[in-house]
């Protein structure tokens with residue numbers, strides 16, 4: 001995950017817009033937040049562990065001056081959850097200044113680290129973003145755009161980047177476009193000029209009043225801050241294979257991707273699920289909020305009444321994103337409470353978007369049974385997750401994925417449900433209405449668009465052993 005955002009708005013303060021846009025991307029990462037800003041002469045970075053509103057508060061913003069900015073909220077997939085790994089990463093090198101925010105995960109981190117070791121570079125943190133920043137700072141090139149164009153063909157994996165030096169803000173998407181990145185335009189000022197915004201999702205445009213212009217293309221850089229508006233630079237041929245989990249679960253339901261509103265896509269996934277996996281029941285209810293849209297679709301297609309059966313504490317954070325198993329297990333009870341009068345004596349169809357480890361789902365089923373549910377039929381609006389993700393979702397250890405160890409009946413028994421069914425890959429595609437080649441489905445079918453060349457299980461900590469930075473608490477995969 002991670003959220004990235006960039007703003008260029010000539011002559012007007014960029015930091016307040018960048019902070020507001022980042023706030024809309026908070027769901028993409030809750031470990032740290034930060035912002036780099038430039039007035040054209042120097043880059044200033046402010047970042048810390050914590051939520052966007054905690055880090056970029058009213059006391060900080062007045063000191064962050066300039067008309068260009070990048071911003072980032074972090075969800076770690078390579079490197080510990082420590083301050084040194086918060087972003088934007090920053091280098092004031094002999095060749096150039098670089099600030100960088102990264103959404104994604106690289107798969108040739110070791111080779112790139114060897115390359116850095118062979119030169120004169122040194123790293124501050126232990127994330128793949130720190131590594132990219134150090135390499136960019138040392139790359140022999142006339143400017144940051146050329147440095148990116150020279151470096152990126154050697155970089156393998158998933159990356160949607162926002163980068164900046166003193167004068168330019170640059171958006172980059174990897175050649176497979178695994179993570180999203182969009183370009184938006186701010187309303188015209190009195191002098192007719194426009195500002196521009198780069199964002200992981202369209203919800204980051206909406207909140208600052210920018211209108212969607214287009215996706216940054218796979219293999220493309222969009223350069224802001226030059227006369228004449230955004231400049232497109234292609235650094236590699238592109239063939240989009242967007243992470244389908246962005247549509248199923250990760251991105252905000254009010255965002256648009258591949259020309260579709262994600263609430264509507266998820267609602268249709270629920271309809272497909274009702275067709276594929278019907279069951280007699282009294283009520284359809286979502287696991288809030290991850291199953292809400294799909295549950296609505298399931299109820300519409302099945303004709304079974306939709307009802308809320310659990311209440312979510314909206315201040316508890318996403319279970320998915322909490323950085324340890326112990327916290328995650330506590331988080332479920334903190335986050336969800338049953339509505340006993342709705343649940344008691346009823347046969348329930350409970351809809352959610354995924355089961356990863358199975359522990360969270362098991363606690364939800366236990367909670368509903370304690371509240372008196374007569375039957376609990378689980379319906380998942382995605383296929384089973386059989387394979388790890390190496391492209392920016394923290395599910396890198398295969399043995400921790402319940403569907404990699406157990407068959408459908410085994411999972412049903414583990415979570416304690418009366419029945420369990422998943423939506424098929426075909427059902428997902430029918431709901432989206434686009435061909436399979438447009439998406440990465442690797443965690444479902446094992447077909448990785450970018451080959452993963454080394455031992456997966458050491459991946460997250462690949463840079464820790466060579467670092468001065470103490471490792472933070474381990475960040476366990478999804479619950």
Ligand code: SF4
Nearest residue numbers: 243244389440442443
């Ligand atoms: S492996 Fe799964 S989660 Fe990772 S990018 Fe592909 S579809 Fe998305």
